[in-house]
Amino acid sequence: MATLKLHNTLTKSLESFEPLAPGGPVLLYSCGPTVYSYAHIGNFRSFLLADLLRRVLEMRGFAVRHVMNITDVGHLTEDHLADAAGEDKLSKAARELGKDPYQIAAHFERCFVEDATTLRLANYRGAEAQDQTRHPRATAFVAEMLAMIQSLIERGFAYVDAAGQVYFEIAKFPEYGQLSGKDLDELREGVRVEVREEKRDPRDFALWKVDPGHLMKWNPHDGTGFAPGAFARLQALVPGGLDPRLGVGFPGWHIECSAMARACLGPIIDIHTGGEDNIFPHHECEIAQSFGAHGDTTAGRKSFARYWLHGRHLLVDGRKMSKRDGTFYTVRDLLDPERQGRADLVAPLRDLGFDGGRVPATVLRHALMSNAYGQSMNFTLELLGQAKASVDRLQSLHDRLRERIDAAPAGPGSVGPGFEALLAGVQSGFDAALADDLNMPNALAEVFRFVREVNAEDPGPAASAKALEALGVLDGVLDVLDRRVRAGLITTAELQARAAAKPPAPSLPPEGEPLSPALVAALLVERHAARLAKEFGRADAARDTLKRRGVVIEDTPHGVRWKLP
Ligand SMILES: [Zn+2]
Numbered sequence: 001m002a003t004l005k006l007h008n009t010l011t012k013s014l015e016s017f018e019p020l021a022p023g024g025p026v027l028l029y030s031c032g033p034t035v036y037s038y039a040h041i042g043n044f045r046s047f048l049l050a051d052l053l054r055r056v057l058e059m060r061g062f063a064v065r066h067v068m069n070i071t072d073v074g075h076l077t078e079d080h081l082a083d084a085a086g087e088d089k090l091s092k093a094a095r096e097l098g099k100d101p102y103q104i105a106a107h108f109e110r111c112f113v114e115d116a117t118t119l120r121l122a123n124y125r126g127a128e129a130q131d132q133t134r135h136p137r138a139t140a141f142v143a144e145m146l147a148m149i150q151s152l153i154e155r156g157f158a159y160v161d162a163a164g165q166v167y168f169e170i171a172k173f174p175e176y177g178q179l180s181g182k183d184l185d186e187l188r189e190g191v192r193v194e195v196r197e198e199k200r201d202p203r204d205f206a207l208w209k210v211d212p213g214h215l216m217k218w219n220p221h222d223g224t225g226f227a228p229g230a231f232a233r234l235q236a237l238v239p240g241g242l243d244p245r246l247g248v249g250f251p252g253w254h255i256e257c258s259a260m261a262r263a264c265l266g267p268i269i270d271i272h273t274g275g276e277d278n279i280f281p282h283h284e285c286e287i288a289q290s291f292g293a294h295g296d297t298t299a300g301r302k303s304f305a306r307y308w309l310h311g312r313h314l315l316v317d318g319r320k321m322s323k324r325d326g327t328f329y330t331v332r333d334l335l336d337p338e339r340q341g342r343a344d345l346v347a348p349l350r351d352l353g354f355d356g357g358r359v360p361a362t363v364l365r366h367a368l369m370s371n372a373y374g375q376s377m378n379f380t381l382e383l384l385g386q387a388k389a390s391v392d393r394l395q396s397l398h399d400r401l402r403e404r405i406d407a408a409p410a411g412p413g414s415v416g417p418g419f420e421a422l423l424a425g426v427q428s429g430f431d432a433a434l435a436d437d438l439n440m441p442n443a444l445a446e447v448f449r450f451v452r453e454v455n456a457e458d459p460g461p462a463a464s465a466k467a468l469e470a471l472g473v474l475d476g477v478l479d480v481l482d483r484r485v486r487a488g489l490i491t492t493a494e495l496q497a498r499a500a501a502k503p504p505a506p507s508l509p510p511e512g513e514p515l516s517p518a519l520v521a522a523l524l525v526e527r528h529a530a531r532l533a534k535e536f537g538r539a540d541a542a543r544d545t546l547k548r549r550g551v552v553i554e555d556t557p558h559g560v561r562w563k564l565p
Pocket of ligand 1: 030031032257282
């Protein structure tokens with residue numbers, strides 16, 4: 001296997017990746033969504049970069065401990081300026097929608113999880129999806145944030161103003177700017193003109209905000225607002241007690257990720273991912289806080305993360321996404337435009353071949369992952385059309401290979417050395433492309449070389465089985481195929497054995513829902529049992545049920561062949 005190389009924003013160079021603990025697990029932290037609205041495709045380009053990285057690491061044999069947070073408080077509308085002005089995005093949404101911010105957060109978190117699951121993010125599969133330490137909510141870690149803030153005050157990196165707010169004093173951390181490459185004087189020009197009185201330097205950023213009008217707030221001294229058990233945790237973390245000047249307030253966005261990364265992964269992590277717009281100020285601030293509070297350093301650098309990976313911007317039609325131009329797309333807008341009130345998208349998507357204007361999630365996933373993460377992506381509806389063609393080609397190869405295998409269940413056949421070499425070559429080419437800083441365009445070129453050559457070869461059953469296995473490895477990263485078993489053969493011997501056991505008639509899902517292969521088999525057994533008992537009406541009913549649900553069956557000398565719609 002080629003050595004994995006990643007472009008590290010911190011060193012601005014391509015570096016070989018080795019986990020801190022030899023052999024792993026790789027500790028991976030990704031900045032997650034702020035749950036005040038539906039996630040858009042630019043957000044998901046970033047989350048899919050994390051997903052790609054994780055899958056590549058796993059393909060290379062590493063275990064990955066992946067944490068992606070949920071920001072449900074403290075992300076201000078003007079946080080890109082790093083001066084703690086603006087309104088909390090959640091409070092703003094709550095005010096506009098006339099709801100409680102906790103309700104807003106819970107609602108949009110649920111929507112995010114649905115989108116993440118539909119787009120097949122690996123960290124939302126199986127038991128991991130339910131693990132709160134893999135998807136920490138900021139509001140659940142306020143104790144850890146306050147403990148970190150206390151440490152920053154004690155170590156002289158932060159100060160408390162008259163209102164009980166806490167700021168990080170950037171003059172105490174000369175490395176501030178190392179990630180973004182900004183120098184401190186340049187930053188001075190970037191901040192707003194009116195100097196906020198309570199700050200020592202306009203460039204200082206907030207760790208703890210006090211705002212009596214804010215609906216989500218925590219009293220660090222008596223535990224009001226804390227989740228059950230959290231205040232006791234805070235007291236244990238800060239046995240000497242908190243600075244009495246701290247006001248009733250809420251955490252800043254930046255401290256959240258520093259505290260959650262440490263609480264869920266430990267003091268030093270391997271890789272931190274995010275979007276390009278997170279580099280400054282968000283990640284710059286995370287580095288400053290983690291060093292200030294705990295002295296976290298790695299490889300001689302004052303950074304708690306060893307590698308920093310950032311996905312470049314996503315543009316739509318060559319420009320920034322814009323609601324006014326109709327180029328602002330949430331994931332849902334594309335998956336089901338009609339339902340989202342985006343009738344404007346239905347006709348152009350239908351023209352591109354999308355049934356009802358609905359884009360399958362696998363197609364959107366493929367489109368958002370198809371270019372190199374280090375280059376900005378120009379998203380267009382035509383790109384979705386191309387992604388559809390790619391996914392369709394992969395799916396039809398998959399289905400053909402399956403059919404080949406099913407057509408000759410008994411005969412293994414043989415695989416020629418040329419075909420073996422083709423498969424090995426494709427796999428090593430795919431690996432080498434991804435090892436080169438996750439170069440997806442080159443990896444996809446290997447995938448489609450594979451499709452072309454396997455199609456040209458027209459392999460027999462044994463070679464098809466090998467090719468299907470190779471396709472499975474490629475799709476372990478791409479994850480765009482419907483790999484369900486869609487066709488099969490139930491042998492006469494099996495039908496007889498199962499009919500002899502006199503099973504009850506199968507209970508079926510409502511009309512319109514797909515039948516599983518197990519239910520198809522159960523209906524075929526039912527038909528067989530009825531025929532043996534000469535109950536032809538019952539046999540016909542089973543056959544009609546299959547037909548009505550779109551299942552094609554064919555009686556052959558070996559048994560009954562079936563195919564799902
Ligand atoms: Zn973050």
